[in-house]
Amino acid sequence: MIPPTKVAFSVRVNGKLAEEIGTSRLSVEVTEPAIIQDILDEMISMFPGTSRIINQAIPFLGGNHSGVNEKIRSGQEITLLMPAAGG
Numbered sequence: 001m002i003p004p005t006k007v008a009f010s011v012r013v014n015g016k017l018a019e020e021i022g023t024s025r026l027s028v029e030v031t032e033p034a035i036i037q038d039i040l041d042e043m044i045s046m047f048p049g050t051s052r053i054i055n056q057a058i059p060f061l062g063g064n065h066s067g068v069n070e071k072i073r074s075g076q077e078i079t080l081l082m083p084a085a086g087g
Helices: 015-021 036-046 051-056
Strands: 005-013 025-032 058-061 077-081
Touching: 005 015, 005 036, 015 051, 025 036, 036 051, 036 058
Parallel strands: 005 077
Antiparallel strands: 005 025, 058 077
């Protein structure tokens, strides 16, 4: 049996989330096969106290809005955009 492989994914963030974690780009390692929720869970582990903000973020994969159960493949970049408020 082949052991699970950890793969690093590039993650871009903006707004309040970028302020909270101190960067707009980061690398997050998760075990493949993976879904977007795995990335979010690992980010919460990396940045304790950010779960509320991370869970508000809207995930995009390949420029398209994606759900948290969307499968991700090695080499794909995830973008987490914070919802805008106002009018």
